[in-house]
Amino acid sequence: MSASSPAVALPSAPWLKALKRLNAVxxxxxxxxxxxxxxxxxxTIGCVVKGRYTAAQWVDFVVFGLTxxxxxxxxxxxxTMVYGVLRLINFAHGDFVMTGAFAGYFIAVPLDQSGFLQRxxxxxxxxILVVAIATSTSVALLTERIAYRPFRRVTGLAPLICxxxxxxxxxxxxxxxxxxxxxxxxxxxxxxxxxxVFGFNVPRIDVILIALAxxxxxxxxxxxxxxxxxxxxxxxxEDAEAAALMGIDxxxxxxxxxxLGGAMAGIAGVFYAFLYKQVYFFMGFTPGIKAFGAAVLGGxxxxxxxxxxxxxxxxxxxxxxxxxxxxxGITAPYQLRDLIAFTLLIMVLIFRPHGLLGERLSxxxx
Amino acid sequence: xxxTAIVRGLLFGAVGLHLAVVGVLLMLHQRWIIIDTISLGxxxxxxxxxxxxxxxxxxxxxxxxxARLLFGLIAGAAxxxxxxxxxxxxxxxxxxxxxxxLSHDLFEMxxxxxxxxxxxLALIGGGAVGGLAGAVLQHTPPGIRRAxIAGAAxxxxxxxxxxxxxxxxxxxxxxxxxxxxxYTWEGLSPQGAAVVFAIxxxxxxxxxxxxxxxxxxxxxxxxxRQRMIRALLCLAGLAVLPALAGSYIxxxxxxxxxxxxxxxxxxxxxxxxxxxxxxxxxxxAVGAYATALLTADNPHxxxxxxxxxxxxxxxxxxxxxxxxxxxxxxxxxxxxLAVATMGxxxxxxxxxxxxxxxxxxxxxxxxLQIPKPALGGFTLGSPVSLFYLTLVAxxxxxxxxxxxxxxxxxxxxxxxxxxxxxxxxxxxNLIRSKLMAYGLGAAFAGLAGSIFAVMLGSVYPSSxxxxxxxxxxxxxxxxxxxxxxxxxxxxxxxxxxxxxxxEFGEYRYLFYGAVLIIMMRLRPEGLWPSEARRRELHxxxxxLALDAGSDLLPAQRT
Numbered sequence: 001m002s003a004s005s006p007a008v009a010l011p012s013a014p015w016l017k018a019l020k021r022l023n024a025v026x027x028x029x030x031x032x033x034x035x036x037x038x039x040x041x042x043x044t045i046g047c048v049v050k051g052r053y054t055a056a057q058w059v060d061f062v063v064f065g066l067t068x069x070x071x072x073x074x075x076x077x078x079x080t081m082v083y084g085v086l087r088l089i090n091f092a093h094g095d096f097v098m099t100g101a102f103a104g105y106f107i108a109v110p111l112d113q114s115g116f117l118q119r120x121x122x123x124x125x126x127x128i129l130v131v132a133i134a135t136s137t138s139v140a141l142l143t144e145r146i147a148y149r150p151f152r153r154v155t156g157l158a159p160l161i162c163x164x165x166x167x168x169x170x171x172x173x174x175x176x177x178x179x180x181x182x183x184x185x186x187x188x189x190x191x192x193x194x195x196x197v198f199g200f201n202v203p204r205i206d207v208i209l210i211a212l213a214x215x216x217x218x219x220x221x222x223x224x225x226x227x228x229x230x231x232x233x234x235x236x237x238e239d240a241e242a243a244a245l246m247g248i249d250x251x252x253x254x255x256x257x258x259x260l261g262g263a264m265a266g267i268a269g270v271f272y273a274f275l276y277k278q279v280y281f282f283m284g285f286t287p288g289i290k291a292f293g294a295a296v297l298g299g300x301x302x303x304x305x306x307x308x309x310x311x312x313x314x315x316x317x318x319x320x321x322x323x324x325x326x327x328x329g330i331t332a333p334y335q336l337r338d339l340i341a342f343t344l345l346i347m348v349l350i351f352r353p354h355g356l357l358g359e360r361l362s363x364x365x366x
Numbered sequence: 367x368x369x370t371a372i373v374r375g376l377l378f379g380a381v382g383l384h385l386a387v388v389g390v391l392l393m394l395h396q397r398w399i400i401i402d403t404i405s406l407g408x409x410x411x412x413x414x415x416x417x418x419x420x421x422x423x424x425x426x427x428x429x430x431x432x433a434r435l436l437f438g439l440i441a442g443a444a445x446x447x448x449x450x451x452x453x454x455x456x457x458x459x460x461x462x463x464x465x466x467x468l469s470h471d472l473f474e475m476x477x478x479x480x481x482x483x484x485x486x487l488a489l490i491g492g493g494a495v496g497g498l499a500g501a502v503l504q505h506t507p508p509g510i511r512r513a514x515i516a517g518a519a520x521x522x523x524x525x526x527x528x529x530x531x532x533x534x535x536x537x538x539x540x541x542x543x544x545x546x547x548x549y550t551w552e553g554l555s556p557q558g559a560a561v562v563f564a565i566x567x568x569x570x571x572x573x574x575x576x577x578x579x580x581x582x583x584x585x586x587x588x589x590x591r592q593r594m595i596r597a598l599l600c601l602a603g604l605a606v607l608p609a610l611a612g613s614y615i616x617x618x619x620x621x622x623x624x625x626x627x628x629x630x631x632x633x634x635x636x637x638x639x640x641x642x643x644x645x646x647x648x649x650x651a652v653g654a655y656a657t658a659l660l661t662a663d664n665p666h667x668x669x670x671x672x673x674x675x676x677x678x679x680x681x682x683x684x685x686x687x688x689x690x691x692x693x694x695x696x697x698x699x700x701x702x703l704a705v706a707t708m709g710x711x712x713x714x715x716x717x718x719x720x721x722x723x724x725x726x727x728x729x730x731x732x733x734l735q736i737p738k739p740a741l742g743g744f745t746l747g748s749p750v751s752l753f754y755l756t757l758v759a760x761x762x763x764x765x766x767x768x769x770x771x772x773x774x775x776x777x778x779x780x781x782x783x784x785x786x787x788x789x790x791x792x793x794x795n796l797i798r799s800k801l802m803a804y805g806l807g808a809a810f811a812g813l814a815g816s817i818f819a820v821m822l823g824s825v826y827p828s829s830x831x832x833x834x835x836x837x838x839x840x841x842x843x844x845x846x847x848x849x850x851x852x853x854x855x856x857x858x859x860x861x862x863x864x865x866x867x868x869e870f871g872e873y874r875y876l877f878y879g880a881v882l883i884i885m886m887r888l889r890p891e892g893l894w895p896s897e898a899r900r901r902e903l904h905x906x907x908x909x910l911a912l913d914a915g916s917d918l919l920p921a922q923r924t
Binding site for chain 2: 024028089106147151157158160161164175177289296337340343350
């Protein structure tokens with residue numbers, strides 16, 4: 001505002017101009033940036049100086065980060081695709097994950113008790129995944145039909161509030177059907193062993209989950225980029241009205257998007273449950289919000305961006321407590337793991353809402 | 367048309383099936399409306415069948431009336447089909463191993479204790495009768511229909527709240543005799559129900575006739591005055607009720623008052639300024655924790671102030687928190703703002719729960735032994751006296767909100783809500799008005815938190831979950847965004863009712879989720895909308911396409 005007074009004759013170096021335009025809000029934002037940076041740098045230095053963690057522990061952190069990151073990536077894909085075609089934050093997506101995990105649970109337990117899960121891991125996992133995908137996809141389709149379709153042309157807060165309602169409705173429905181207790185997922189013998197890579201123990205379950213996640217994400221990428229339907233989907237994401245004029249059935253594309261997103265959510269739910277060994281009705285909420293952050297970080301609407309964002313978030317969340325927080329002397333840093341993830345989410349929303357790979361969409365929003 | 371009737375019936379049946387599988391139906395079955403005759407759960411089933419009948423036989427259908435009644439019959443039968451299928455499935459497989467709500471009790475309820483085969487037939491037959499009744503009701507003259515509905519509603523209310531009403535009628539003598547005529551221990555007696563039905567039906571007939579004659583003669587001004595008087599009477603009733611009805615009602619009303627207060631503060635943010643703040647429970651937590659730290663009688667406390675000294679400090683701290691939270695998210699809009707604020711709220715909860723902050727804030731054990739406020743030697747210890755505290759606080763908040771609504775700031779907020787860019791172009795200071803919204807909202811939330819702390823006498827991190835934010839959001843949406851009476855109505859409906867129907871508490875959030883979806887679809891302006899909002903939503907139809915599938919293109923937000 002003061003920059004509009006040209007009478008002041010000062011050397012007009014560009015940095016000075018920028019300084020003059022600085023207001024209180026910018027100062028606070030810069031302070032925030034610097035504070036976060038300071039915590040990261042000081043924490044890292046502190047951590048290196050202290051040297052409390054062994055190399056094996058660091059490998060553990062990284063492997064776990066990649067595993068949980070691969071799951072976040074799969075969830076983030078659902079957010080990003082739906083946002084691409086509908087411009088709607090599917091708040092209930094985390095709960096699609098939960099429905100998949102529950103459906104998988106009710107197949108996994110009898111398979112485990114009969115010993116089938118132990119004897120035929122591939123077939124059993126396939127069965128669990130198929131049921132989980134079927135459940136979460138049907139839930140996603142029902143949600144789309146009942147709660148989202150009426151809001152296609154409505155702007156403002158109504159669609160988002162409706163999505164929040166769906167999220168609670170799904171959680172409480174599952175709570176009513178299956179109870180509020182935490183159920184423990186079966187853990188067959190073959191998951192417990194560890195691989196030995198360069199002298200480090202890497203849990204076998206992590207390797208399996210990462211490999212499968214990469215496989216499914218590759219499949220999704222090929223569907224979106226190589227098939228007719230995928231092309232139509234990208235066209236709708238680019239410009240829905242023009243796509244409709246070109247003869248694309250937008251409705252079909254949206255349904256297809258929810259099928260893909262629901263399927264990824266179901267897979268992610270089973271993986272998440274196998275990693276943490278438990279299911280309960282509220283389990284979808286936190287990974288859902290975090291994965292949304294990952295989707296925004298990667299650039300919402302961008303499929304490679306969502307994958308990248310997911311892995312990045314998983315790594316930061318897993319390595320962060322030891323690297324940044326322990327270094328500055330915070331007790332029990334692992335309790336603050338979610339703090340790191342949520343801080344990352346907020347920082348992304350504030351400072352880079354268009355994400356790393358999402359320039360195209362950000363221009364439309366701005 | 368038969369196809370539509372079946373489809374609509376099946377939709378209602380799906381709702382029934384959901385209620386059964388989730389366990390709501392059986393829970394409602396525990397409550398009698400008319401003793402040994404009909405329970406609340408059965409009433410819900412009947413209502414679903416009637417609803418299906420009403421939907422399947424619209425008065426403007428092309429068919430002749432007898433055919434429409436047939437459609438009602440078919441729709442009602444279709445509405446009970448999903449539940450009948452569930453019964454057959456329950457008979458064949460032990461579903462309870464997976465679905466915990468599908469117990470033998472539920473089977474007995476659905477089969478009316480008639481066994482497998484007869485029970486299924488009875489369910490379908492009952493559904494058909496209900497559907498027929500719905501269709502008949504649809505085609506009766508409006509006067510009679512209104513009387514029947516009013517009578518039935520009165521019976522349901524008198525039956526469902528029998529515990530409360532009986533509690534208030536604990537007298538000997540004549541009142542006791544009247545009570546014994548209407549009520550047995552667990553519900554309405556059949557003769558009582560008949561009398562309630564008859565009286566309400568007649569009263570509603572007489573009243574509607576009288577009001578029709580009167581309404582025509584009134585001017586707008588008189589009508590408005592009438593509405594004011596009615597609102598004041600309600601308020602006076604609300605003020606006197608807890609003193610008469612005892613501490614249980616007092617406790618419920620205290621909670622209602624607290625949520626009215628919070629509803630008003632979220633109303634400023636969401637209703638007026640259009641900032642969907644889901645992290646607003648954080649300010650509530652700040653108010654509560656500040657009060658606890660300043661007054662509590664435990665080692666964590668920093669000072670031992672009196673409540674009246676601590677409350678303003680708590681409110682001030684909340685305002686600071688609101689501004690501190692508000693500054694970074696100034697540039698974040700719409701749905702991103704909702705997620706960002708939710709993240710902020712979660713961060714506060716994670717920090718409070720962690721061992722890192724527990725030396726200061728007590729960790730998961732919370733802070734205990736917060737003394738009750740005293741007012742000149744009189745301790746506000748009982749729920750009823752605390753209710754009056756919330757009433758005063760809500761009064762202040764309502765006054766502030768009411769004065770703000772039509773002030774320069776309030777209009778700036780509304781402009782901001784409608785279009786941020788245009789508002790800025792018109793010279794509205796975005797930063798200032800947004801921070802004012804966050805600050806004021808946080809102030810009321812802090813006040814509510816402060817009262818909450820003394821109400822419970824202790825604060826725990828588990829009290830400050832996202833659920834509170836959703837709770838408050840749901841109540842302002844039900845009541846009507848931006849409308850003060852709406853907040854009170856929403857709070858009574860969403861906080862008071864579940865507290866009164868205690869067994870319902872477990873399913874409260876299921877209900878909230880459904881309410882959010884249904885309200886957004888059917889009545890986005892709320893039950894008691896503010897005038898401006900009503901005009902906005904119904905004045906220009908082109909901005910809102912609320913009917914399903916009107917156009918299949920996604921919204922292009924720019």
